[in-house]
Amino acid sequence: MKINVLTLFPDMFTPLKTSMLGRGLEDGKWALNLVNFRDFTTDVHHHVDDTPYGGGAGMVLQIMPIKKALDSLPSKGKVIITAPQGRTFNEQVAQEWAKEDELTFICGHYEGFDQRIYDLADETVSIGDYVLTGGELPTMSMIDATVRLLPGILGNSASAVEExxxxxxxxxxxxxxxxxxxxxxxxxxxxxxxxxxxxxxxxxxxxxxxxxxxxxxxxxxxxxxxxxxxxxxxxxxxxxx
Missing domain, CATH: 1.10.1270.20 (tRNA(m1g37)methyltransferase, domain 2)
Structure with missing residues (x-):
């Protein structure tokens, strides 16, 4: 399985490169591709957000750098956004995703996404009814829960079934x-x-x-x-x- 993550903070994903998941990466059981969509901005200051039309507090992520980052991927598989309005992530969802060849996660930050970014995704998922500063932690949780179900990741093949x-x-x-x-x-x-x-x-x-x-x-x-x-x-x- 290949997993792409569009994020402003790729360094946050270091935990996925340790322990059993890390060994799985080294053994080629799965692949992790981290894409900083700030690299796809065109202005000199590399802005990825702007004030919302109609006024309001906070900044909203722009569609342009995220769309360009997605277009740069040779393939995407299922594209996933984490947001409160999505279906709740659980073990059943992890089992569904573990059957995919490729997943792409888009991590939000600031006050949220330009609404048009949701049109780029195949699925919107939430990990619970609470607010975090960004989508990186939920995405890491969902990747962990999904990848651990792949063949050869856990030392004991029965572990994932019995837990x-x-x-x-x-x-x-x-x-x-x-x-x-x-x-x-x-x-x-x-x-x-x-x-x-x-x-x-x-x-x-x-x-x-x-x-x-x-x-x-x-x-x-x-x-x-x-x-x-x-x-x-x-x-x-x-x-x-």
């Missing part, structure tokens, strides 16, 4: 050595060696975590008969606490 949201549930609790730390013991089932019992425990605890912390996710999930039974047990157990 939170992949099956519509939060992740079950995990433990490692020591088995007993200051009286806090690892659940016996996890050291029993019974893989079926371990799988059942993990499924139930994933349901419990989702019920306690993100019950809205259960409302959107069609529960199996076994999950309904588990959930009733969880509710009874939690009521006793």
């Amino acid at each position: 939170s949201f992949s099956h519509g549930l939060l992740e079950y609790p995990q433990y490692t050595r020591p088995a007993d730390f200051e009286g806090q013991k690892v659940p016996d089932v996890l050291i029993s060696g019974n893989h079926q019992k371990i799988a059942e425990w993990r499924h139930k605890e994933a349901l419990r975590a989702t019920y306690l912390h993100r019950p809205d996710m259960l409302e959107a999930r069609e529960l199996s008969a076994e999950e309904v039974k588990m959930l009733n047990e969880i509710k009874a157990e939690e009521a006793e606490k």
Whole structure:
């Protein structure tokens, strides 16, 4: 996969070049092309923004440098803008994007985009109902969530499948050595060696975590008969606490 990012601050994307994603870059599992659209301005001061027509506070990004930066790309794939009015980014969107050969992100700044810039994008996406100073941080989050799903990025190919949201549930609790730390013991089932019992425990605890912390996710999930039974047990157990 190739990912292009149009941004005024390419240095902000250094974290994507570290850890597992960084190794993926080095191994050619994905490619990152950072384009500073300030380089596509024509005035001596390299302005990329201007005051809004009709008045108002702040500055608005101009369409010309962004359009020229887009046109400079040999290919673009799906073009994405981050903005509050977009659909909310989630694991399902990341899975959709991970199937693409190429993605292009346009990062905003200042008071926003000239409205005509939205016509250059295929999709507008939001990471939540809050305001940031620019689109770089949301774009990095979405790239991380998408690229980690590509083959060969994670050390364990099962990791991306088992983690939170992949099956519509939060992740079950995990433990490692020591088995007993200051009286806090690892659940016996996890050291029993019974893989079926371990799988059942993990499924139930994933349901419990989702019920306690993100019950809205259960409302959107069609529960199996076994999950309904588990959930009733969880509710009874939690009521006793």
